[in-house]
Amino acid sequence: MLLTLAFESETPLYQQIKNQIITGIAQGKLQPGEALPSVRQLAADIGINFHTVNKVYQQLKQENWVVIHRRSGVIINPELNLKADEVYRESLTSTLEVLFAEAHLRGITLEESHHLIKTIYQSYVQEVSK
């Protein structure tokens, strides 16, 4: 998978990487069980400090997106089985509330929003794992 970074973005680099990995999983570009490059490898590839990559991997591990094996390195969690608990749903809802408040005021209708999200969902794979 190819990572593209926007160094001038407000979004921290580690966040950009994390986002792209999670999106990559959703889109099937990264399969559960698949290995990710080593911290130093990835850092060298995209030309950033390896601490930054390390931070990403640690957070991904924390949130169960990946597992870190001592020998085989970092792999996408083969048992990927995250659930949307109440806390997650609430945070998602409030994020969307803010996001679509502005979208609505800028003239984006419910229909457009539905269509947009439908298109996005079509880029995701149906069955993620097991």
Next chain:
Amino acid sequence: MLLTLAFESETPLYQQIKNQIITGIAQGKLQPGEALPSVRQLAADIGINFHTVNKVYQQLKQENWVVIHRRSGVIINPELNLKADEVYRESLTSTLEVLFAEAHLRGITLEESHHLIKTIYQSYVQEVSK
């Protein structure tokens, strides 16, 4: 309108305030032409420094959400007429891509997403301004 701040949140205070004001406009709690409290007043009300409030107002002014009168203070832009240009649409799309990638992987279906967004839109007023 009542503002509630999460002081322990990672989201900067000024961002929280800004979000709530924009959401407030979308939900009709704040009407175009309506006055906002003065920087010092609002700061005192919610117990923060007036510079933080000032930062919010300055950004809202920059983005045309409000108009700052030298005499009467800050009011919601009565000619609120923002448009969704290409830049905005792209940033919205990529934000949603990331957001729903995780949602999808957590088992939230397209139907659920549609329903969620429909509910959110129902909280917004139909006609914002002319």
Next chain:
Amino acid sequence: MLLTLAFESETPLYQQIKNQIITGIAQGKLQPGEALPSVRQLAADIGINFHTVNKVYQQLKQENWVVIHRRSGVIINPELNLKADEVYRESLTSTLEVLFAEAHLRGITLEESHHLIKTIYQSYVQEVSK
């Protein structure tokens, strides 16, 4: 002459009024010797504090645009005979330098600028006084 104020502008009200009076003289809408409304009259007409109007008149007097007679009120200086001294030329030059630096970077050519200024000059009367 009709004054139009932009209350939401960054430009102070007193400055807007002053600008319009000077522009009015240049365009012949206000003739040397012509009387201006009284401070209270003008303030009432445009709905602002009379201190603001007073400030304008005092500055105009200071800069010799008007003379204030005890009985006949404020009139445009009939002997209007301002000269562009070195100080004035320097300040004009440096103002224009900044202004056209941005214009240039936004793609406005020298020819366009010439044309623009020519048009503006055409709105002025040829002979101002005596």
Next chain:
Amino acid sequence: MLLTLAFESETPLYQQIKNQIITGIAQGKLQPGEALPSVRQLAADIGINFHTVNKVYQQLKQENWVVIHRRSGVIINPELNLKADEVYRESLTSTLEVLFAEAHLRGITLEESHHLIKTIYQSYVQEVSK
């Protein structure tokens, strides 16, 4: 590039700095892609508070003059590509109207104005970027 501040001027310090940076770009003293000093560095150099410099940089960023990298600090936007939209042209025109009204009344002719502006344009670089 050397910045010179007039502390006793009515023009706010941050505005003076901003003006000089934009003029510097137009005159080629600052090249697109070139780095500006860090907020604290510049502040120390010219003996002012770093918040004041920060304000300048934030505004320049908002108006797309510069790009702020999280790593390498602030650089002149390498893709400097500002356009003169209708709003800008109108504000420029009305500024010039006021400016030249006084100039005209002080005896500065159209020819002199043309010459002045031509000289100013000659201090700018021809091709700004790409």
Next chain:
DNA sequence: GTGGTCTAGACCACT
């Protein structure tokens, strides 16, 4: 009383 400007200093996130 309103916002605008400037200073000063602290703490934090990111790289």
Next chain:
DNA sequence: GTGGTCTAGACCACG
């Protein structure tokens, strides 16, 4: 070491 956030307090311009 870089910018980002927040607090605090002072003085000024405007109306």
